[in-house]
Amino acid sequence: MLDDAKHGIDVLINSIEQSKNEYQSSKAGWEQKKLHLMNCIKQSEDENSSMEKEISRQVNLLKDAEGEASATKEEGAQLKKTLKEVESEVIYLKEVLGEAKAESMRLKESILDKENELQSVIQENEELRKREVVSLKKIEELSKLLEESCWKNGFEKF
Known part of the structure; x- marks a missing residue:
């Protein structure tokens, strides 16, 4: 019996040792799993933080893009307004050009009329000069004839 009791104690001691070893092994496993x-x-928190930063960056990029889109839209509206103003100015300038061309044509016609009138006056003046020359020659001839006639009739020269 004493042997049986020693044997039972040895079995229990071995069982306790085995349990301690299993406990230590389980504890080490749990510590590894915990770690x-x-x-x-x-790592998940770091990834979440990184994702939040990326989301924040993307939100800022989206806001910037929306701001640029809004600015581009406003610029487009301003360009349309400017284009309409330029088109109105072009229409006005075309009208002014048409009026200027009409005035230019009227002035050219007036110049042609004045040139024709001047040409007529020059021609008339030339005719009058020719007639004057002819008249002066006739006066000269008549004066000579009168002088000759007076000499023949015995009058002195005037």
């Missing part, structure tokens, strides 16, 4: 879980949590 792995903590690392996964930290």
Whole structure:
């Protein structure tokens, strides 16, 4: 019996040792799993933080793009307004050009009329000069004839 009791104690001691070893092994496994879980949590938090930063960056980019789109839209509206103003100015300038061309044509016609009138006056003046020359020659001839006649009739020269 004493042997049986020693044997029972040995079995219990071995069982306790085995339980201690299993406990230590389980504890080490749980510590590793806990450490792995903590690392996964930290990695997840880092990834979440990185994602939040990326989301924030993307939101800012979206806001910038929306601002640029709004500015571009306003610029487009301003360009349309400016284009309409330019088109109105072009229409006005075409009207002014048409009026200027009409005035130019009227003035050219007036110049042609004045040139024709001047040409007529020049021609009339030339005719009058020719007639004057002819008249002066006739006066000269008549004066000579009168002078000759007076000499023949015995009058002195005038």
